[in-house]
Amino acid sequence: MAASPPVHSTGSAKRRSPWLRLLGGGAAAVIAAAGVMAVMPDASAAESTLGAAAAQSGRYFGTAIAASRLSNSTYSTIAAREFNMITAENEMKPDALQPNRGQFNFSSGDQIYNWATQRGLKVRGHTLAWHAQQPGWMQSLSGSSLRQAMIDHINGVMAHYKGKLAAWDVVNEAFNEDGSRRTSNLQGTGNDWIEVAFRTARAADPSVKLCYNDYNIENWSYGKTQGVYNMIRDFKSRGVPIDCVGLQTHFTGGSSLPGNFQTTLSSFAALGVDVALTEVDVTNSSTSQYAGLTQACLNVPRCIGITVWGVRDSDSWRSGENPLLFDGNGNKKAAYTSVLNALNSAGPGNPTSPPPSTTPPPSGDGTRIVGSQSGRCIDVPGATQTNGTRVQLYDCNGQAQQTWTLTSSKQLTVYGSRCLDAAGSGNGSAVQIYSCNGQANQQWNVNTNGTITGVQSGRCLDVWGSGNGQQVQIYDCNGQANQRFSRS
Ligand code: G3I
Secondary structure (H helix, E strand, C coil): CCCCCCCCCCCCCCCCCHHHHHHHHHCCCCCCCHHHHHHCCCCCCCCCCCHHHHCCCCCCCEEEHHHHHEEEEEHHHHHHHHEEEEEECCCCCCCCCCCCCCCCCCCCHHHHHHHHHCCCEEEEEEEEECCCCCCHHHCCCCCHHHHHHHHHHHHHHHCCCCCCCCCCEECCCEEEECCECCCCCCHHHHCCCCHHHHHHHHHHHHEEEEEEEEEECCCCCCCHHHHHHHHHHHHHHHHHCCCEECCEEEEECCCCCCHHHHHHHHHHHCCCCEEEEEEEEEHHHCCCHHHHHHHHHHHCCEEEEEEEECCEEHHHHHHHHHCCCCCCCCCCCHHHHHHHHHHHHHHCCCCCCCCCCCCCCCCCCCCCCCEECCCCCCCCCCCCCCCEECCCEHHHHHHHCCEEEEECCEEECCCCCCCCCCCCCCCCCCCCCEECCCCCCCCEEEECCCCCCCCCCCCEECCCCCCCCCEEEEEECCCCCCCEEEEC
C-alpha cells in the first residue's frame, strides 16, 4: 500500500510540524474538527520537575536510588516526582546479584526495579562487569575460570531483566588515568574481556542499550578519555556491539567541569554511540558547573540524558561535599534551579534533539506502520499479553513480529491482543507504551498524513535516533520532527 498523502498534523502553533506550516489554516480547521488540538496543553510552558523538563527535548533526568532508603517518604517522594530514570546505586552490582556462584539474588535489584516501573520510571542497569564490588568467590578467580564466570554472570543477570531495562552499564571503569587498561583480575583474563562482555550481553538481550561507563573521561584532552575513545572507535570499526558511553561526571574530589566537555560528548557521539551523564555530582553543588554540564548535554543531539548520583546531599557517597541537587532536608538547592532552568531553556522542539534519519521506507505488504522519514517500524517482540504490561518497542526492519493492524475499534494490535497506550504522559514527554488490552486510552487513529494519534489523549508517536534492530524510543511528538507514520 502506498503511503497516504499528508493532510494534517497535531502541533501547537508554536511548534507545529513542517507539514502543518505548509498547509496553513485549512489544516488547522481539520484538526480542530477532529477534536485533536483541544486536549493539548500549552507546550511552551516551563516544566516544574527535572524529568518533565528534560523530556521536552526527548531526554531523561535520572537519579541513583538505594533500596534501603525507599522507606523514607521524603526521599521516595522527591525521587518519584523529579526523576524519570532510575539507577540502582549498588543493588544490581555483581556482589549483590550473585553472592554465591550460580546462586542469583535479585531481591534488592527487583525492589528498585519494581518501585521505579510501578511509577512509570525507566531503569538503567548498573553494572555487569567491574573490578570492584565483585562477590568474594569471583575475586578469587582468574584466567578462563573468571572469564567463564563473567559470561555466566552476564547471562544470568540479563536473562532476569531481559526486555525490561533501558540500558546496561556492561563494563565499568576498565581504564587507568593515562588511557591504558586498568590492571584487574578481569583484565588478567585477556585484553578481549571487554568485547567478550559486550558480545555476550548483546546475545543475552538484544533489546537493551549496551554502555561502557567510566569516570574522569569528561576532559577531551585527558589520557583516559582518549583511551576509552580509542576503544569505542575500535569496537565500532569491528562491529563489536556497543550503543552508548556513560560519562560518570563526578565533578568532585578535585575534578571539575572542563571547558571542552561538550567536545568530548560530541566526539564520542560522532563514533555512532549515544552518550549519557550517568553519575553526576559536583563539589558543593556549583551552580555554574551544574548548569554547564546540563547545557553541554543539551547541545549534543546524542546526549540522551543525565543521572545524578543520589537524591539529597545526605544520600550521597560523598555526603561531606554536599554535591547533589537537594539538601539533607529535601529542599531544592540553587543548583537544582540552575539545572531546571537550563532544561527548560532547551524546551520542546529543541533544535539539538536527535535528528531524523533519512533512510527510505522499506516496501511492505500494507500491514506495517513505518516511519515515513526513518523507514523504521514498530514492534513489540517478547511482550506478555498481560493487561498493563509495559512493552518494549523495537526497530523492526527485518525483524520478526513487525506487522500491525489497525482494527475497527482503532486499536493498533499485534498478533491479536496487544496494543499501544500513552496514558499519563504530557506533551513532549517520553511516553510509556503499554500492553493495554482493556485499559483506558488504548485507541489510536492513523491519520491521513501518517501520524498516529491517541483518540483520547490526542498524543502521537515518534521514532528517532535508532539504528536498525535497536530498541527505539517512542515520544510524545507534538511538533517534533519525524512524527509521521504510514502503512507500508
Ligand atoms: O550495605 C553495607 C552495610 O551493611 C555495612 O554496614 C556498611 C559498612 O561499611 O557497608 C554497606 O555497604 C556499602 C555500600 O556502599 C552501601 O552503602 C559499602 O561498604 C560501600 O563500599 C558502598 O559504596 C558504594 C561504592 O560505589 C562502592 O564502590 C557507593 O554506595 C556507591 O555510590 C558507589 O558508586 C560508584 C559507582 O557504582 C561507580 N562509579 C563510582 C561510584 C562512586 O564511588
